[in-house]
Amino acid sequence: MSGPLEGLKVLDIATIIAAPLAATLLADYGAEVLKIEMPGHGDGVRSFPPFKDGKPLWWKTANRNKQFATLDLRTPEGLALFKRLLPRFDVLIENFRPGTLDRWGLSKEVLWSIQPRLVILRATAFGQDGPYRGRPGFARIFEAMGGLTYITGETAGEPTHPGYPMGDAIGGLFGALGVLAALWKRAKDKDAPGEEIDLALTEAVFRLLDVLPVEFDQLGFVRGRIGNANGYSAPAAVYRTRDDHWVTLAGSTNALYAANCRAIGRPDLIEDPRFANNAERVKHASELNDIFQAWCATHTLDEILAAFNAAQGTLAPIYAIDQIAADPQAQAREMITRVADRDFGSVAMSNVVPRFMVDPARLRHAAGDVGQDNRMVYQDWLGLSEAEIDALKRRDVI
Structure with a gap:
């Protein structure tokens, strides 16, 4: 023990x-x-x-x-x-x-x-x-x-x-x-x-679901479904890659937004007044998500991950279990481990x-x-x- x-x-x-x-x-x-x-x-x-x-x-x-x-x-x-x-x-x-x-x-x-x-x-x-x-x-x-x-x-x-x-x-x-x-x-x-x-x-x-009661109480707002978008941050969605993988993007601060823009080679978006802060970016979320989706659609998963890692952006691959098992961070941390089992020796x-x-x-x-x-x-x-x-x-x- x-x-x-x-x-x-x-x-x-x-x-x-x-x-x-x-x-x-x-x-x-x-x-x-x-x-x-x-x-x-x-x-x-x-x-x-x-x-x-x-x-x-x-x-x-x-x-x-x-x-x-x-x-x-x-x-x-x-x-x-x-x-x-x-x-x-x-x-x-x-x-x-x-x-x-x-x-x-x-x-x-x-x-x-x-x-x-x-x-x-x-x-x-x-x-x-x-x-x-x-x-x-x-x-x-x-x-x-x-x-x-x-x-x-x-x-x-x-x-x-x-x-x-x-x-x-x-x-x-x-x-x-x-x-x-x-x-x-x-x-x-x-x-x-x-x-x-x-x-x-x-x-x-x-x-x-912390925000539901307070926003209903103070604003009369009943939160609904928004798919893979994000109600409090933009750009934030799920995008398909050129080689048919999926990635997800997040990042609500100006610094992270800027890093994400640099990752896709669009530093011009950083100074655009429509996207000056997170509140404005949420208002224009569909425009931003379209831009990031279009870029991801023309790049492979490896290319996307390399670009965002280099820019220190906040994007991640959407993993199935086989990808979790193969991930070097998961392996280094032993996220999956083997345990003694009476029927199969170990599982x-x-x-x-x-x-x-x-x-x-x-x-x-x-x-x-x-x-x-x-x-x-x-x-x-x-x-x-x-x-x-x-x-x-x-x-x-x-």
């Missing part, structure tokens, strides 16, 4: 992506995370494609660095075992609909009577109260009702979801951040009580972010099989005999 959270113990009883991702991030930073799944089928992400030899590849990275046990909390025996396990842990992460754990006999009062300093992260679609509290949710729901989907897509086109469940990823980040904030209070005060964190995943998406996945230079965190292993650590949990930790464990398994308690 290594990393700044070494010694922290996290119990993950959540499913699918957002809440388990919060636990995975804590595991990346060195926490010891036990993931408890339902006996038999386990977490639903195990059924998500893609597969290799029948093994789910997404699962391997989504729940990396964890230990895996099975337990049916809905049974009296399962509930009793859970209560015996709980004192070992500092953090509990769950994403059941509000009131579910209460109905199973695990209200926060019961949890805190067993572990008074327990930090409880509850992740739901809409939060623990309000008229939508009981509604189910997935990433597309969070993205849609959090405002992200409406502003994404072409101006005259349909609202567009990202090609990856970003609503879950955003929620996972806020979940991990919330847990760390609660732990800081505990670190400062040894007598601090436990904490209950109410993470509404729709609110997490909305929180990142590639993204590295820990951010880096801790004094106490480095590291990836230890890919996610494992349903209940693979049951013997360790129930025999080594709780002292059950092999006969007792086998009996629990026959009754589908574990």
Whole structure:
């Protein structure tokens, strides 16, 4: 074990992506995370494609660095075992609909009577109260009702979801951040009580769209879709190269605008009064984007990158995964690393972010099989005999 959270113990009883991702991030930073799944089928992400030899590849990275046990909390025996396990842990992460754990006999009062300093992260679609509290949710729901989907897509086109469940990823980040904030209070005060964190995943998406509420409040402005243009900077768009690659351009300051103009051999644009500052450039964004698009269309990707690097402009290639893997910066930083895996020896996945230079965190292993650590949990930790464990398994308690 290594990393700044070494010694922290996290119990993950959540499913699918957002809440388990919060636990995975804590595991990346060195926490010891036990993931408890339902006996038999386990977490639903195990059924998500893609597969290799029948093994789910997404699962391997989504729940990396964890230990895996099975337990049916809905049974009296399962509930009793859970209560015996709980004192070992500092953090509990769950994403059941509000009131579910209460109905199973695990209200926060019961949890805190067993572990008074327990930090409880509850992740739901809409939060623990309000008229939508009981509604189910997935990433597309969070993205849609959090405002992200409406502003994404072409101006005259349909609202567009990202090609990856970003609503879950955003929620996972806020979940991990919330847990760390609660732990800081505990670190400062040894007598601090436990904490209950109410993470509404729709609110997490909305929180990142900082400008929407203030511009609506003060200007009555409802932000819409503008494709790959930029509402606060120009020129800024996606351009096709002569050899059929794509690049993206940004840069809101006068200095960066000047560098971008020099990169395409148009220093005359720097002094043009229509483009004197960022506000004026945004007004004339379509003219500027046409100029930069026309230049890119007559140059190859390598020529464009060379020109902008020489001028210190702010343009980047739009990478697919094969290009990320081949990029020298990505290779130098080991953005992709290999991790031990039970099925394939090792598999590639993204590295820990951010880096801790004094106490480095590291990836230890890919996610494992349903209940693979049951013997360790129930025999080594709780002292059950092999006969007792086998009996629990026959009754589908574990």
